[in-house]
Amino acid sequence: MPAMNAKATTRDVSTQAVALALFVFVNFFFIRVVARLPALNAMLMAALTVSFAAIWAGLLFWRLLSRAVASDRDRIVRQDTGIIWGGTALSALFFWLSMPFATEGQRMLAVFFTAATVAHTTLVTIRPIDAGPVRRAALLGLPISTVLYFLVHRDAYSVPVIFFSVANAWSFVTLRGVAQRSLARARDARREAEQARDARTRFLAAASHDLQQPLQAARLFFDQAIRAPDARRRQAAIGHLTRAFDAMEHLLTGTLDHLRLERQDIAPAIERVAAGTVIARVVERSEPAARLAGIGLVAVATSAALSADPALAERALGNLVANAVRHSGGRRVLVGARRRRGRVRLCVIDDGHGIPDADRATLFDEFVQGSDHGDHIRGGFGLGLASARRLARLMDGDAGLDPKWERGSAFWLELPAG
Incomplete structure (x- = not known):
């Protein structure tokens, strides 16, 4: 009361x-x-x-x-x-x-x-x-x-x-x-x-804080790329600089997605689409960031079909893959699909350090980030997983974390079968 x-x-x-x-x-x-x-x-x-x-x-x-x-x-x-x-x-x-x-x-x-x-x-x-x-x-x-x-x-x-x-x-x-x-x-x-007021306050606080990290990192690595005495160190600095710009792009893209979801501007155009096509496109776009992070991306072939908006499905799955590439701490990320009682579950499985029990309950909440595992460029507003779930629910689907997975973590995006 x-x-x-x-x-x-x-x-x-x-x-x-x-x-x-x-x-x-x-x-x-x-x-x-x-x-x-x-x-x-x-x-x-x-x-x-x-x-x-x-x-x-x-x-x-x-x-x-x-x-x-x-x-x-x-x-x-x-x-x-x-x-x-x-x-x-x-x-x-x-x-x-x-x-x-x-x-x-x-x-x-x-x-x-x-x-x-x-x-x-x-x-x-x-x-x-x-x-x-x-x-x-x-x-x-x-x-x-x-x-x-x-x-x-x-x-x-x-x-x-x-x-x-x-x-x-x-x-x-x-x-x-x-x-x-x-x-x-x-x-x-x-x-x-x-x-709504509290959400806007949290959003602005997160934006002002998290945008500073990749910007400061980019400034540092740019200076190293110019001043490094040998080619190997310059190349390493350029790689880190690329990751910093990638982190900023990821932040801005996630911000735009969040604002569009908040305004309810997104209207899914549902059609039949091959799950393998969605996976292949997401893996192709995520490959440069994964290579810089030293992570191997593996797309598992599948004949399953989805009933979904192809663009939204790719964005939702892309958020899960980006999360694994940035924060898993592993060496390999597997992206596949399997049929499940009239639906198709797209899975993103990594061999990293896993998700602590304390983080699991709030992992898909807005403006929430998991525990800091020492990511070199942390970045993010804590919107990626929340946006993935909201995008999935726009298409009568859902997103979540498999709590039974022990070696690394297994995130999933479930959508109606086509």
Whole structure:
């Protein structure tokens, strides 16, 4: 539950204080104006009114002083439920104790006060803290009691009073439901806006941090390539420089993919495509980076066919392969496919250091990177695996990590068979 701040507590107490004043006024008003009211009934009504008002006022006084800290919230809910039910039951009881001795004008006035009480109870229970069937039942208690009374004690105004009471109760219950749904939608919209704001903040922080790494590396290796005294060291520096530029390109491509996914600008064009073709294209594009990293890429031939967008499938699989090339720490990456219950699973298997158990739960979350294994140029916003999964799901597929794989790691991209 969200915390109740001091402003909300004060507003809640003032609203209930009005309800308390209305309760006391109505009861003592009818004790005084109903001339034929028996003394026993009057004494019982007065005693119950004073006792209940004292309890209610004490609870409100405690709530105002304590400022209703978050740990008291469940207690407040129970108190409010008791107050609403208690006030409803006493009001219904007092109606039956006093109305048989009232004039027709006084009965109509009592019906008016009943409607006002229902209206105020509706306002009190609109708050999200008071949502629930128990509160709705309490809200209907007083109108139902009024209807029953006029069914038992019929007079010239019974039919219109019954109609008015039912219509009034139904209107306010409906209003309460509409208001609560509106409040719920407003809370959801606010939560989504806050999450989007936090995501943008994380994104900018990651961008400013991660772009610095390959840029600094490129500057360093460029300087080495110029100043190195022998050809072997210059060639090594040029190789590292190429990897740094490749890392920057990877960052920018991943960023663009993420932004397009966030804007929902990507509409897959599903068609039948050979899984072997997708694998071959991804391996061909990844070969230069793999060669610089000292990793051998192996594409396993397959006759399986996919039902997917070829470009999106290649990008999703490319993210998995790039992740293995950059971070596996192994010497070999195998890319293949196998059929699996009407679907095709594209697998990227490496012989590296594997994925620590602590990283597995969040590995496909946005802006999350696995443990640092000493990658020479780390780079990345932690978007590659998250984008691969989102791209796969756009095509009714999914992406994940095989937890049973022991030697290295095995990532998979599963798509419908063609």
